[in-house]
Amino acid sequence: MLTKLTAAAAAVAMICGVAVAQTAKPTDPQIAHIAYTAGDLDIKAADQALQKSTNKEVRAFADDMLRDHKAVNEQALALVKKLNVTPQDNPTSQSLVKQADAKRAELAKLSGAAFDKAYIDNEVAYHNTVNGALRDTLIPSASNPELKNLLQTGLKIFEGHQQHAEMVAKTVK
C-alpha cells in the first residue's frame, strides 16, 4: 500500500514537473529566484549541447537559448537590483536544479543523434513545464508590477523557444 502511494505520488510529481512545491503562493524574492534559476539551467543545458553536438540545427538552437536566456537574466538581475530585492532560494528552485542536474548527467552518457534527440526533446518538455509554472503560478503570484511585466515578457519569449524546439525536434530523428 505504501509503495503504491509512493508510486502514485512519484507519478503525480512527474506529471506536474516543477509544479510549485509550496502550498502558499511564492513571494516576489522567491519568484525572482525561480525565474532566474530556470533560465540559468537552460543556459547550462545549452552549454552541454554546444560541447557535445555536431548537428547544425541543434547547435543553432543552443546558441539561441544561450543568447536569449542570458538577455532575460540580465534584465532580471537589473530589476532585482533596482527594486532592492534579494532573490530567495526555495524548494521549487531546489527541485528545478535537482531535476536539471539529473537530466544533464543522463545526457552526458549519450552521444551523436541519441544525444541530439534527448536534448531537444528535453528542451520541448522543459520549456513546456516552465511556461506552465509561469502562466499558472509565478505570474499570478507576482505582486510587483515590473516583476510581473518581465515574467510576462519572459513567458512570450519562452513560448517562442518551445515552438522553436518543437520545430527542431521534427528534424532530429
Place this chain on the structure above:
Amino acid sequence: MSRFQIAGALVLGLLLAGGSSSAAETIRVNVANMAFTPGEVSAHVGDTIEWVSTDFVMHTATARDKQWDITIPPKGTGSVVLKQAGTIDYYCRFHPNMKGRITVADAAG
C-alpha cells in the same frame, strides 16, 4: 524632329522619376513585446520595409518562401527592399510565435 526628341526626353524623365523616387516608400513595422505591429501591411514593389525593435532579445524577419532572412538586433532595426509582387508570410526564426504578412502589389505609379 527636335520636338520628338524633347517629348521623348520628357517622357523618359517622367518614367524614370515615376518608377523610382516618387513612388518608393518606407513602411515601418514595430517589433515590440514579442510581436510585429502592424501584423499585416500592404506595400508596392520597390518599397522598403523597416522593422524597428524595442525588445531586448534578437529577432529575425524571415520569409517563409526563404526569399529573405533579416536580422533585427536588440533595440535595433532591420530592413528589406521588396523586389516582387505577391503575399509574403514571415516569422521570427528564434521565436516562431511571432508572425507577420506583407501584401506586395506591382510598383505604384
